[in-house]
Amino acid sequence: MTPKRKHLASRSALGAAAVAALMAAGTLVAVPAAEAAAPQPDAAQRAGTSTTFVIPPGVTTYRAGTASAHVTVTRSPSVSPAVAITCQVTASNPFRFYGGPFPYPSGVEGIAHVTCNNVVNSIDLLVVLFRGTTALSSNERVTYSTLTAAADTEYQYSPGSYQTGAIASVTFPDGSSGTSSPAYSAVTTIP
Structure with missing residues (x-):
C-alpha cells in the first residue's frame, strides 16, 4: 500500500461534525526555479536548414541535428520564478449510478479533481470511496x-453513508514536487 493510500485509508472514525470540518480541499503551492539559459546566440546564424520546435514547460533541453541541418530551440513562455503555481484538490460527493457495466450494474461512485493555475509536469491523483470509515475501493491516475x-x-451499491477522499502529488515545471493534504467530500447518505 502506497503512503497516500495508507494516509487516506487509515483515517479514524470521524463524526459528521468532524468530517464537515475536514471538507476544505487541500492546496499545493510551489515556486519554480529560475528559467533555463537561452540558446546560443549564433545558432540562428548558421547555414543550413532550420526547424523551430516549441519545448513544453519542464523540458530543459532539446537536441537534434545532422551535418547538413540544425535545430533552433524555442522555449515556450515559462512561469516567472516570482509566480506561485497552485493546485486545488476536490473530492466530489459520492452518488448512485444505474445501468453500469458488469460487475456493478448499480453502484456508488466517487470522483476527485485537481485543477492547477499553470501547466505542471504531472499530477498523480488517488481517489478512495468510503462507506462509514471503511475504504471500499480506490483508483490512482497519473496525468502528464x-x-x-x-x-x-x-x-x-448498498444503502449507507458514503464519502469520497482524495490526495494528489504534483511535479512542478522546476522538477520539485508536493503532496496535498487529504480532501474529503461531505458524508452522503444513499438510501
Whole structure:
C-alpha cells in the first residue's frame, strides 16, 4: 500500500461534525526555479536548414541535428520564478449510478479533481470511496503535462453513508514536487 493510500485509508472514525470540518480541499503551492539559459546566440546564424520546435514547460533541453541541418530551440513562455503555481484538490460527493457495466450494474461512485493555475509536469491523483470509515475501493491516475486531472472509483451499491477522499502529488515545471493534504467530500447518505 502506497503512503497516500495508507494516509487516506487509515483515517479514524470521524463524526459528521468532524468530517464537515475536514471538507476544505487541500492546496499545493510551489515556486519554480529560475528559467533555463537561452540558446546560443549564433545558432540562428548558421547555414543550413532550420526547424523551430516549441519545448513544453519542464523540458530543459532539446537536441537534434545532422551535418547538413540544425535545430533552433524555442522555449515556450515559462512561469516567472516570482509566480506561485497552485493546485486545488476536490473530492466530489459520492452518488448512485444505474445501468453500469458488469460487475456493478448499480453502484456508488466517487470522483476527485485537481485543477492547477499553470501547466505542471504531472499530477498523480488517488481517489478512495468510503462507506462509514471503511475504504471500499480506490483508483490512482497519473496525468502528464496538464492543468487538470480527474479520477473516479466505484463500488457495488448498498444503502449507507458514503464519502469520497482524495490526495494528489504534483511535479512542478522546476522538477520539485508536493503532496496535498487529504480532501474529503461531505458524508452522503444513499438510501
